Amino acid sequence: MTMRVYPDSQSLAVAAAKQTITLLRQAITDTGSGIWVLAGGSTPLEAYQVIADRYIDAIDWSKVTILLGDERIAPLDSADSNWHQIEQALLRQISKANLLRPRSDLPLAEAVDDYRLTLEQLTSNDEGYPIFDVVWLGVGDDGHTLSLFPGHPQLDDATTLVLPVEDSPKPPNQRLTLGIGALKASKHLLVLASGHAKSETITKATESIDLPIARAVKAVNESGGQVTWLFDKAAASQLP
Numbered sequence: 270m271t272m273r274v275y276p277d278s279q280s281l282a283v284a285a286a287k288q289t290i291t292l293l294r295q296a297i298t299d300t301g302s303g304i305w306v307l308a309g310g311s312t313p314l315e316a317y318q319v320i321a322d323r324y325i326d327a328i329d330w331s332k333v334t335i336l337l338g339d340e341r342i343a344p345l346d347s348a349d350s351n352w353h354q355i356e357q358a359l360l361r362q363i364s365k366a367n368l369l370r371p372r373s374d375l376p377l378a379e380a381v382d383d384y385r386l387t388l389e390q391l392t393s394n395d396e397g398y399p400i401f402d403v404v405w406l407g408v409g410d411d412g413h414t415l416s417l418f419p420g421h422p423q424l425d426d427a428t429t430l431v432l433p434v435e436d437s438p439k440p441p442n443q444r445l446t447l448g449i450g451a452l453k454a455s456k457h458l459l460v461l462a463s464g465h466a467k468s469e470t471i472t473k474a475t476e477s478i479d480l481p482i483a484r485a486v487k488a489v490n491e492s493g494g495q496v497t498w499l500f501d502k503a504a505a506s507q508l509p
């Protein structure tokens with residue numbers, strides 16, 4: 270496990286962008302294609318913008334498959350839609366990529382089934398877990414990641430690839446999310462967190478206190494994937 274601290278959120282975003290492009294290029298060299306799972310939230314958005322500004326021509330996007338770790342049930346063009354926000358920052362510039370958008374315009378149960386089928390069609394390991402080359406995860410102030418919230422039952426499901434959430438404490442309340450199990454065959458996990466509000470949570474998570482982000486990290490670690498935490502100074506300010 271690697272931990273890196275940057276002076277501010279912009280330099281964190283540049284580092285995340287650079288590392289991701291390097292990893293995807295390596296995946297394309299090694300296997301002919303790469304799979305990248307995106308994260309919603311504000312910290313990753315800065316990094317999408319960096320890729321759009323600096324790295325659009327650095328990679329053959331037609332060889333990259335893109336998924337989203339969690340999505341809010343909302344109209345496709347709504348500001349609540351994670352995909353829509355990322356589309357504005359980056360995805361509309363890389364339309365050659367294989368863009369696997371969750372059908373968050375469908376009723377929740379249908380959207381979950383649809384995304385589960387999408388994941389099941391990806392290359393998987395012997396146990397049926399999709400092989401992701403790069404996964405980005407954000408961290409909520411309460412330690413949630415994806416739409417897996419502290420104390421919620423979805424967190425204890427270690428095998429289902431995509432789960433419904435009816436009562437997210439962070440609005441909108443209906444979401445679909447990858448489960449912890451979906452991360453088990455991930456090769457590289459990048460956890461992105463910036464800002465003072467996350468500093469206590471980050472410290473707990475890196476000390477393996479049982480928070481959703483810590484469980485996600487553990488799942489990737491235990492199955493041999495590499496985990497890199499990327500913090501800005503503010504988020505890292507309470508680390509020992």
Ligand code: 6PG
Nearest residue numbers: 309310311312407408409414415
């Ligand atoms: C969501 C996100 C969520 C996010 C964290 C951190 O849909 O709400 O996917 O998991 O990554 O809440 O978000 P911030 O970076 O905005 O704090």
